[in-house]
Amino acid sequence: MGTTQLESVQEPKYWHLKTVLSEALDSDFAVGEVLPNERDLAARFGVARATLRQALEQLELEGRLQRRRGVGTTVAPPRVGVAVATAQHGWAGGDTDEAWQPVECTTTTAPAAVAVMLGTDPGELVHAVRRIRVAHGQAVAAELLYVPTPSVPELSAIEAQSGPVRARSVLRELHRLDLDGQDRSVELGSARADDAKELDRLPGAPVLVVTTRYLADAGTAAVSVATYRADTCRLTFGDSGALEISHDEQERKAS
Amino acid sequence: MGTTQLESVQEPKYWHLKTVLSEALDSDFAVGEVLPNERDLAARFGVARATLRQALEQLELEGRLQRRRGVGTTVAPPRVGVAVATAQHGWAGGDTDEAWQPVECTTTTAPAAVAVMLGTDPGELVHAVRRIRVAHGQAVAAELLYVPTPSVPELSAIEAQSGPVRARSVLRELHRLDLDGQDRSVELGSARADDAKELDRLPGAPVLVVTTRYLADAGTAAVSVATYRADTCRLTFGDSGALEISHDEQERKAS
Numbered sequence: 001m002g003t004t005q006l007e008s009v010q011e012p013k014y015w016h017l018k019t020v021l022s023e024a025l026d027s028d029f030a031v032g033e034v035l036p037n038e039r040d041l042a043a044r045f046g047v048a049r050a051t052l053r054q055a056l057e058q059l060e061l062e063g064r065l066q067r068r069r070g071v072g073t074t075v076a077p078p079r080v081g082v083a084v085a086t087a088q089h090g091w092a093g094g095d096t097d098e099a100w101q102p103v104e105c106t107t108t109t110a111p112a113a114v115a116v117m118l119g120t121d122p123g124e125l126v127h128a129v130r131r132i133r134v135a136h137g138q139a140v141a142a143e144l145l146y147v148p149t150p151s152v153p154e155l156s157a158i159e160a161q162s163g164p165v166r167a168r169s170v171l172r173e174l175h176r177l178d179l180d181g182q183d184r185s186v187e188l189g190s191a192r193a194d195d196a197k198e199l200d201r202l203p204g205a206p207v208l209v210v211t212t213r214y215l216a217d218a219g220t221a222a223v224s225v226a227t228y229r230a231d232t233c234r235l236t237f238g239d240s241g242a243l244e245i246s247h248d249e250q251e252r253k254a255s
Numbered sequence: 256m257g258t259t260q261l262e263s264v265q266e267p268k269y270w271h272l273k274t275v276l277s278e279a280l281d282s283d284f285a286v287g288e289v290l291p292n293e294r295d296l297a298a299r300f301g302v303a304r305a306t307l308r309q310a311l312e313q314l315e316l317e318g319r320l321q322r323r324r325g326v327g328t329t330v331a332p333p334r335v336g337v338a339v340a341t342a343q344h345g346w347a348g349g350d351t352d353e354a355w356q357p358v359e360c361t362t363t364t365a366p367a368a369v370a371v372m373l374g375t376d377p378g379e380l381v382h383a384v385r386r387i388r389v390a391h392g393q394a395v396a397a398e399l400l401y402v403p404t405p406s407v408p409e410l411s412a413i414e415a416q417s418g419p420v421r422a423r424s425v426l427r428e429l430h431r432l433d434l435d436g437q438d439r440s441v442e443l444g445s446a447r448a449d450d451a452k453e454l455d456r457l458p459g460a461p462v463l464v465v466t467t468r469y470l471a472d473a474g475t476a477a478v479s480v481a482t483y484r485a486d487t488c489r490l491t492f493g494d495s496g497a498l499e500i501s502h503d504e505q506e507r508k509a510s
Contacts, residue, residue, distance in 0.1 A: 015448060
């Protein structure tokens with residue numbers, strides 16, 4: 001693409017306003033500061049309120065602004081880098097991983113897509129472990145980990161069939177498996193009501209859905225569907241933890 | 256989280272409508288089919304148009320619907336799985352990678368965040384290679400690859416300083432480096448005007464921004480900032496290409 005072509009791109013009004021607002025956020029506002037109301041902002045920048053609202057939505061998508069009911073629109077802190085593919089966070093097992101907090105375990109049928117990945121029959125019951133991931137004191141992700149019963153053959157049938165204790169038992173048993181590898185996909189989604197509640201968001205808020213398939217013994221041992229807050233998180237994938245990208249401040253300044 | 260808690264979650268009206276609409280898409284509509292207009296849809300489901308519009312926005316976020324000017328709202332095909340971390344797509348070098356099409360190369364200063372990752376001075380000139388990634392006949396990503404001059408010491412100073420030929424020369428030289436590793440981050444963003452044009456989207460459309468740092472000789476050899484269409488793409492990360500998750504159809508049916 002040549003410069004000429006670039007210049008000929010027609011930028012909508014809200015897009016130009018977004019750029020101007022973004023610079024204003026850098027120079028005139030501090031993190032956490034509440035923005036003036038929409039009417040005053042629209043007047044200040046000489047635009048229609050519909051245009052302003054579109055620009056604010058853009059900035060919210062980019063993680064620059066947070067809009068909360070009862071508080072108003074505030075300047076967001078830089079996004080938090082959250083590692084999703086290191087050894088520490090990659091494998092679902094064990095209760096040594098402090099980042100993920102097991103909160104519940106139920107026996108249920110997996111969604112059809114998950115059943116396909118697990119290789120289970122559509123109506124087959126699996127363990128569903130519910131975990132919440134906390135980073136920097138904030139819930140950043142809510143996960144459902146689907147574990148077919150053959151993956152945890154030693155699981156005691158005596159104890160309670162649900163609750164956090166059961167969740168830890170399933171994870172402990174799962175951890176005994178030797179992991180052959182994992183596949184992962186990331187896509188845009190909207191928060192389901194239960195996930196939204198855990199993440200302190202409204203249902204339908206944009207989220208990053210990370211689906212992970214854990215492979216062991218040439219089969220799929222478990223499938224995790226984790227919903228990350230898209231407003232506050234940047235997912236990081238590194239060859240090692242030490243190499244992880246951590247340039248929030250600089251990135252924010254440059255954007 | 257127990258069942259009781261789950262049931263006590265208050266679902267907004269648009270969220271319930273979204274679920275109903277989603278089921279209607281599965282049963283009553285085919286991929287590519289144009290939906291009735293908003294007035295008719297609102298009447299059909301007995302909701303206010305504002306509620307309908309929110310539900311449609313949700314379904315667009317989830318990749319179920321596409322809204323295009325002059326066409327209306329159509330049922331979207333399943334998202335395309337796009338591998339971003341395999342050996343084939345991981346390393347920027349070479350012109351053997353048919354998926355990425357080099358279209359331009361300029362000499363420019365890198366954005367501040369990129370300069371930090373590259374370890375270059377803020378005002379230092381670097382090569383910026385522009386590439387478009389095509390999958391299944393569609394442009395799915397637009398990339399800017401920033402290459403500091405020390406990474407391509409053998410680059411000829413004689414030939415043209417820009418254009419696709421130059422882009423290929425930079426990539427060829429870059430490919431001579433032995434790659435030590437790479438770091439990657441994924442976050443939600445909104446499409447810049449130039450990227451939006453390449454991707455056939457409006458500026459500000461939701462995109463997945465993939466930032467990759469290529470490491471060689473204990474330093475950063477290049478930084479790629481790639482913008483993927485969030486509506487049509489699911490990014491996949493696998494231990495090998497063979498293990499890649501590919502369950503679009505099933506996933507669609509289950510959602």
